[in-house]
Amino acid sequence: MRENDNLFQIIRANGRFCDAKGYERYQTTKYPDKRMVILACMDTRLVELMERAMGIDQGQAIIVRVAGAQVQHPFGSVMQSILVAIHMLKAEEVVVVGHHDCGMQCMNTHAFVEKLMERGISKQTIQMVENSGINLENWLEKFDNVYESVRSTVSVISKHPFLAETIPVHGLVIDPHTGKLEMVVNGSQREMVLEGIV
Numbered sequence: 001m002r003e004n005d006n007l008f009q010i011i012r013a014n015g016r017f018c019d020a021k022g023y024e025r026y027q028t029t030k031y032p033d034k035r036m037v038i039l040a041c042m043d044t045r046l047v048e049l050m051e052r053a054m055g056i057d058q059g060q061a062i063i064v065r066v067a068g069a070q071v072q073h074p075f076g077s078v079m080q081s082i083l084v085a086i087h088m089l090k091a092e093e094v095v096v097v098g099h100h101d102c103g104m105q106c107m108n109t110h111a112f113v114e115k116l117m118e119r120g121i122s123k124q125t126i127q128m129v130e131n132s133g134i135n136l137e138n139w140l141e142k143f144d145n146v147y148e149s150v151r152s153t154v155s156v157i158s159k160h161p162f163l164a165e166t167i168p169v170h171g172l173v174i175d176p177h178t179g180k181l182e183m184v185v186n187g188s189q190r191e192m193v194l195e196g197i198v
């Protein structure tokens with residue numbers, strides 16, 4: 001490992017952190033104090049900004065981060081995390097947080113395939129994946145409008161057969177520069193979401 005490698009720097013920072021007992025101020029339980037699970041995007045601009053902008057501190061919420069803050073499949077890993085948070089980790093509320101200028105917004109499937117090929121992944125490999133039934137266009141789950149994407153994700157979560165009716169699912173959109181939030185769905189009015197009114 002060279003000194004300017006990220007991995008080297010991580011290990012070195014970790015030594016300093018542990019020696020200084022930096023962990024002491026982060027002690028908490030695995031149960032979220034605010035009894036909520038947040039589904040957000042993995043965007044670097046939100047890493048700390050989102051929590052600060054929402055007034056959430058260490059230990060107060062479970063945060064699931066995935067590109068685009070979407071649920072790709074009702075029985076995929078994102079929904080699994082949300083359901084585990086609710087049924088095993090005492091969360092009682094779900095908050096979906098989409099954001100403006102998301103990398104998944106208007107994602108170009110063709111450009112994605114070109115990036116794969118630039119990395120040496122052959123056309124044959126890509127075709128083999130497509131021939132096995134993976135539609136890259138659908139798989140990438142790009143979206144055009146962040147508000148519609150948040151509404152759709154809230155709807156998928158709200159309608160899940162394993163989600164108890166007492167669990168509200170909210171939808172918000174955050175500005176990745178200012179942290180300003182906009183309310184898209186107030187999950188306390190769940191009946192309206194289920195009926196497609198909101």
Ligand SMILES: [Zn+2]
Pocket residue numbers: 041042043067068069099101102103104
């Ligand atoms: Zn994003």
